Amino acid sequence: MLKKTPLNETHRQMNAKMVDFGGWDMPLHYGSQLEEHHKVRQDAGMFDVSHMLPVDIKGDGTRDFLRKLVANNVDKITIPGKALYTCMLTPQGGIIDDLIVYFLTESWFRIVVNAGTADKDVAWILKQRDALAPGLEITPRRDMAMIAVQGPNARAKVWQVIPGSQAATEELKIFQSTTLNHFFIARTGYTGEDGFEIILPAEEAPTFWKSLHAAGVAPAGLGARDTLRLEAGMNLYGQDMDESTSPLESGLNWTVDLKSERDFIGKQALLDSNPTQQLAGLVLLDRGVLRSHQKVVGQVNGQAFEGEITSGGFSPTINQSIALARIAIGVSPGDEVQVLVRDKQLRAKVVKYPFVRNGKVLV
Amino acid sequence: MSIPSDLKYTRSHEWVKIEADGTVTVGITDHAQELLGDMVFVELPKVGDSFSQKQECAVAESVKAAADVYAPISGEVIEVNSALADSPEKINQDAFGSWLFKLKPGNPAELDGLLDAAGYQEVLDSEDH
Numbered sequence A: 001m002l003k004k005t006p007l008n009e010t011h012r013q014m015n016a017k018m019v020d021f022g023g024w025d026m027p028l029h030y031g032s033q034l035e036e037h038h039k040v041r042q043d044a045g046m047f048d049v050s051h052m053l054p055v056d057i058k059g060d061g062t063r064d065f066l067r068k069l070v071a072n073n074v075d076k077i078t079i080p081g082k083a084l085y086t087c088m089l090t091p092q093g094g095i096i097d098d099l100i101v102y103f104l105t106e107s108w109f110r111i112v113v114n115a116g117t118a119d120k121d122v123a124w125i126l127k128q129r130d131a132l133a134p135g136l137e138i139t140p141r142r143d144m145a146m147i148a149v150q151g152p153n154a155r156a157k158v159w160q161v162i163p164g165s166q167a168a169t170e171e172l173k174i175f176q177s178t179t180l181n182h183f184f185i186a187r188t189g190y191t192g193e194d195g196f197e198i199i200l201p202a203e204e205a206p207t208f209w210k211s212l213h214a215a216g217v218a219p220a221g222l223g224a225r226d227t228l229r230l231e232a233g234m235n236l237y238g239q240d241m242d243e244s245t246s247p248l249e250s251g252l253n254w255t256v257d258l259k260s261e262r263d264f265i266g267k268q269a270l271l272d273s274n275p276t277q278q279l280a281g282l283v284l285l286d287r288g289v290l291r292s293h294q295k296v297v298g299q300v301n302g303q304a305f306e307g308e309i310t311s312g313g314f315s316p317t318i319n320q321s322i323a324l325a326r327i328a329i330g331v332s333p334g335d336e337v338q339v340l341v342r343d344k345q346l347r348a349k350v351v352k353y354p355f356v357r358n359g360k361v362l363v
Numbered sequence B: 001m002s003i004p005s006d007l008k009y010t011r012s013h014e015w016v017k018i019e020a021d022g023t024v025t026v027g028i029t030d031h032a033q034e035l036l037g038d039m040v041f042v043e044l045p046k047v048g049d050s051f052s053q054k055q056e057c058a059v060a061e062s063v064k065a066a067a068d069v070y071a072p073i074s075g076e077v078i079e080v081n082s083a084l085a086d087s088p089e090k091i092n093q094d095a096f097g098s099w100l101f102k103l104k105p106g107n108p109a110e111l112d113g114l115l116d117a118a119g120y121q122e123v124l125d126s127e128d129h
Helices: A008-013 A033-042 A062-069 A118-132 A154-161 A165-169 A202-214 A222-231 A267-272 B030-036 B108-113 B117-127
Strands: A017-021 A024-029 A045-048 A053-058 A083-089 A095-105 A108-113 A137-140 A144-150 A177-180 A183-186 A195-201 A277-284 A295-300 A303-315 A320-328 A336-341 A344-351 B014-018 B024-028 B039-043 B056-062 B066-070 B075-080 B101-105
Touching: A008 A024, A008 A202, A024 A033, A024 A222, A033 A045, A033 A222, A045 A202, A045 A222, A053 A062, A053 A118, A062 A108, A062 A118, A083 A118, A095 A118, A108 A118, A118 A137, A144 A154, A144 A202, A154 A165, A154 A195, A154 A202, A165 A177, A165 A183, A195 A202, A222 A303, A222 A320, A277 A303, A277 A336, A295 A320, A320 A336, B024 B066, B030 B056, B101 B108
Parallel strands: none
Antiparallel strands: A017 A024, A045 A144, A053 A108, A053 A137, A083 A095, A095 A108, A144 A195, A177 A183, A183 A195, A277 A320, A277 A344, A295 A303, A295 A336, A303 A320, A336 A344, B014 B024, B024 B101, B039 B056, B056 B066, B075 B101
16 A cells, blocks of 8 residues: 555646655656756746655754764754754664754754655664663654745745745745744755745645645656756765765765764764765766666776766756766766666766756756 | 557557558557656667567667667668657657658568557556556
């Protein structure tokens, strides 16, 4: 039996093509994935991301607990509503999940974790809570829905729909959030465009979705979500990283704080590690489409290396195929590599990603 | 969308048009393009390539996935629709009007084994659950 979000009926009414996404019955597209992609880059689109799970962590010492639990340093977030992107690691330095932590008060932080890892994450967090901070209250919020409204006009359209939201959120910077009545509104996203991710009570989600639609926000499915996040150079858990890879091999060095005195789960393993691989961006030079698991071969300092594409696809904004690939450290932007596609070797250029940000092609 | 009655079909969702000169024109069906979604790339065989029946001879790639296209009958490729290289979306717009390649049949008797429109409809009905 597939799990359903509070918007399942609404998607069906809007003629979504539904697919099994890790046990969730989710919209892949509502007609054309490409049109949805362009709509988000140029105007505004919305995604049902209610399969993701908000988890509230409450009690005295929540900050101390998170300082230990996650790899990035929650001491960076001191303004109420401020968000932080981080990995949660195994003691071996493998990535259990990537998530966003929101600081609300000293006794209330909220994290949002991936759908496919939610059960595992909660079990891990409870286990750490029992060991480190038994007084804390950990509450998975399946009573909530989550809608991402993304695109250059996304915020303005949300302001039309939620009374008072313009005044409440206009001053929010990227990675800040606020609460307005039943709405938790964060200026975050997974598309490389401006916009909000909004958490609200499940029962209010269909009406809110329809109001956004009436304001001109296009429904967009997981297909467009994937091409948008790939263009934005954002990792997808389970594809670009998992428990067998560390953040240092996944382009996430910037999210790991190894400098402060703070100890966190996985820190020692990262300090002891000697990464030989990196995540690099590729732009295909020949015709074709890069896909995950295709082999990448090339030379670095006269040595042959072999790597693998972790996420690949067609970039609708660039109109060429792009990919993230795990390849040898030392391969640099500007280098050319070969990708094995069926019986052919296609040429690809290594680039610094993101590929696209705020509607602009960067490669 | 209705299934044109003047074409033949395979269970793997290719359509086949038997031309007056005995050659055949091959494309993928509207159902196939709908399953695949927005097309972004088509890898065509080369003129002069020979294929046996049901052999992979082209690849249709959408935003979602790469799908093999199979030779509906054995034969030699005599022409390919190079225009699709620049506009693969034509397949989404008009699947039955967007051919991929033309074959000179190796064994014309294989044509008798292809499905007619009613037979192909039954295949679709049985897939529709």
